[in-house]
Amino acid sequence: MMNLGVDSNNMRLSVLHTIQEYSHIHFTAEEEFLESSGYPDLKAHKELHEKLIAEMESMERAAARHDFTAVEARPLLGFLKNWWIKHINEEDRLYMAYLKAD
Numbered sequence: 241m242m243n244l245g246v247d248s249n250n251m252r253l254s255v256l257h258t259i260q261e262y263s264h265i266h267f268t269a270e271e272e273f274l275e276s277s278g279y280p281d282l283k284a285h286k287e288l289h290e291k292l293i294a295e296m297e298s299m300e301r302a303a304a305r306h307d308f309t310a311v312e313a314r315p316l317l318g319f320l321k322n323w324w325i326k327h328i329n330e331e332d333r334l335y336m337a338y339l340k341a342d
């Protein structure tokens with residue numbers, strides 16, 4: 241009989257991994273664009289990206305160590321959602337203001 245718990249855990253791990261990979265691609269593209277635009281606070285912005293990637297990798301490793309239940313996954317996904325919203329609304333707006341002024 242199929243173990244739905246493990247399959248669900250694999251699915252959650254897969255989603256986490258996909259978000260992490262997407263974030264890496266998105267951040268790299270954003271950093272290359274900001275570098276070509278001469279954004280003066282690029283170093284600090286890159287550090288925020290690196291911090292989130294490290295956080296996601298840590299969560300992925302923790303999730304891989306045990307069955308990751310839906311209850312455990314909820315705060316994690318909430319954290320990622322809140323981080324993305326905060327980053328886009330606050331940190332990314334700082335470089336948008338710089339680019340508009342240029």
Ligand SMILES: [Fe+2]
Nearest residue numbers: 270327331332
């Ligand atoms: Fe960013």
